[in-house]
Amino acid sequence: MMSARARADAFCARFGLRVPILQAPMAGAAPPALAAAVANAGGMGGFGALQSSPAEIAAWAASFRASSNGAFQVNLWTPDPPPPRDAAREEAARQALGTLGPLPPAPGEGPFLPDFAAQCEALLAVRAGVVSTIMGLWDAAFVAALKAAGILWIANATTLDEALAAQAAGADAVVAQGAEAGGHRGSFDPARGEAQAIPLFALIPRLADALRVPVVAAGGIMDGRGIAAALTLGASAVQMGTAFLRTPEAAIAPAWADALARTAPEDTVLTRAFSGRAGRGIRNSATEAFAHLPAAPYPVQRTLSAPMRAEAVAAGDVSRMQAWAGQGAALARAEPAAELVARWWTEAEALLPLP
Incomplete structure (x- = not known):
């Protein structure tokens, strides 16, 4: 069996x-400056391109x-199938959001997101060394195109x-996303986001023991202690x-950044309030409003919540903000990203046995 250091190497x-x-490739919270700082420190930067056009993907890569x-x-x-539309449910969600911010307009028929096929072509065009998926897998033809271009897939x-499905489809590594992780749950089935919230330290060895490809641990890891523990359990990164x-490079709303410092694990919640997909964020008025009210399906709910989210950011009001946060949020530090990466790895190395 390979040692933790050997797997990481x-x-x-x-x-x-x-x-x-x-x-993590956090859509809306991972500008090129953050990714470059992490990469220059020896790690891997990330860009969540969910909301980005091909031109925006190219511009981000060029800036990086x-x-x-x-x-x-x-x-x-990976796109979900077209959601079932329920006018009464959508109107109830619309009215609830209207009590928290501007009454959103009716969502209409869409499309609600950029063209996925065009985004995929953009990935090939910018020749990113690594691409990643969440919520599902690419089809075999696109995987073949990635392999032909020498692009690795996580x-x-x-x-x-x-x-196992990802490995069979040709993934070069698999992220084990634990229940502690902030942001959207990556469940392939949209309805299973809450049910498949498995704690990371139960998930890592289950995947590491069964897969041939490397496992990347995600969820609640905030410092060198967490890194060393994840590698010890079988992760490779x-x-x-x-x-x-x-970090200053993340450039998120100051109210969101400040709130992280006072967010205990129990202050986070899995919610569908912002997008219709389950995600972990800071408990607030918006998440409470949808604790017992069904949200519209993704991506309709995301469209409906946009006016509230925009107004909350402009007002610096974290009580209505889409403030994603993992359960380790209070351990986040307001320090330059490169300094954090260097310190975390020094801390982890001190805890790992020598090869």
């Missing part, structure tokens, strides 16, 4: 890293490459069955998101 060699730390020649991943959500999974949100 092998992962770094395969993915072009000096340290086995990936910055102007600051770093390191590694980065571009992430896309797939997010929340259960062993999802991880870690992916950290909330831990980077208070």
Whole structure:
């Protein structure tokens, strides 16, 4: 059996890293400056391109490459099937959101997101060294195109069955997303987000024992202690998101960044209030409003909540903000990202046995 250090070294060699730390590709909270800082420190930067057009994907990659020649991943959500539309449910959600912010207009028929096929072509065009998926897998034809271009693929999974499907589809590594993780749950089935919230330290060995490809641990890892623990349990690398949100490079809303410092694990909640997909964020008025009221399905709810979210950011009002946060949020530090990466890996190395 490979040691924790040997697994990490092998992962770094395969993915072009000096340290086995990936910055989570957080849509809307991962500007090029953050990704470049992480990459320049030896880790992997990340870009969540869910809401980005092909031109925006190209511009992000160009901006990153102007600051770093390191590694980065571009992430896309695998589209859900068209959601069932329920006019009464959508109107109830609309009216509830109207009590928290501007009354949103009727959502209409869409489309609600950029063209997925065009986004996929953009990934090939920018020749990112690594691409990643959440919520599902790419089809075989696109996987073949990635392989032909020499692009590595990391797939997010929340259960062993999802991880095995990713491996069978050609993923080069699998992210084990634990229940502690902030942001959206990556369940392949939209209805299973809450049911498949498995704690990370139960998920890592389950995947590591069954897969041939490396496992990347994600969820609640905030410092060197968490990194060392995840590697000891069988991960080859870690992916950290909330831990980077208070860095100056993340440039999120100040009220959100400040709230993280006072957010206990029990202050976070899985909610569908903002997008219709289950995600973990700071408990607030918006999450409470939908604690017992069904949200509209994704991406309709995301469209309906947009006016409230925009107004909350403009007002600096975290009580209505889409403030994603993992359960370790209070451990996030308002320090430069490169300094954090260096310190975390030094801390982890001190805890790991020598090869």
